[in-house]
Amino acid sequence: xxxxxxxxxxxxxxxxxxxxxxxxxxxxxxxxxxxxxxxxxxxxxxxxxxxxxxxxxxxxxxxxxxxxxxxxxxxxxxxxxxxxxxxxxxxxxxxxxxxxxxxxxxxxxxxxxxxxxxxxxxxxxxxxxxxx
Numbered sequence: 001x002x003x004x005x006x007x008x009x010x011x012x013x014x015x016x017x018x019x020x021x022x023x024x025x026x027x028x029x030x031x032x033x034x035x036x037x038x039x040x041x042x043x044x045x046x047x048x049x050x051x052x053x054x055x056x057x058x059x060x061x062x063x064x065x066x067x068x069x070x071x072x073x074x075x076x077x078x079x080x081x082x083x084x085x086x087x088x089x090x091x092x093x094x095x096x097x098x099x100x101x102x103x104x105x106x107x108x109x110x111x112x113x114x115x116x117x118x119x120x121x122x123x124x125x126x127x128x129x130x131x132x
Contacts, residue, residue, distance in 0.1 A: 051075075057087060081109045100130065 042062025043049055049056050049064035055072045057065050065087035067073045076082060076089035082097045084090045091107020092098055098109030102117075116128040125132050 046072075055087075079106055079108050081107075 043056035043064050044058065044062070046054060046056050052075065053064040053066055054075060055065050055068050057063050057068060066075050066089045067083035067087055069083040069085075073083045073089075080089035080091055082090050082092050092103035092109055093107075095101050095103045097103060100110050100112075100115065102110035102115040104110045104114065112127075112129040112131075115130075117130045117132070118128065122132070
């Protein structure tokens with residue numbers, strides 16, 4: 001009986017060890033990203049991503065995405081200047097979403113060339129830029 005019990009303990013220990021070191025384990029795949037068994041494990045850096053999803057969501061889904069707010073938003077611009085919570089670039093819907101504080105009807109953010117800024121406490125000037 002003792003030999004049979006010892007055998008079961010050894011089998012369980014080997015099974016647990018094998019599960020922890022399996023190639024599907026993300027820790028293994030971080031050190032071996034080129035291993036074919038790790039191709040579905042997700043990205044670990046922006047170097048593994050390509051346009052239009054050139055940012056790696058390292059701390060989240062480990063997927064390549066368009067943007068990560070607030071610091072990796074360079075792919076966003078034009079008619080889709082806002083990095084949404086789902087990590088996609090989308091049109092603005094509020095003035096506060098734009099650095100210029102001007103969300104235009106087409107979903108892009110305005111700038112001094114497309115917006116005339118007016119301040120009732122300001123002084124008269126011909127340029128109407130945000131700074132003036």
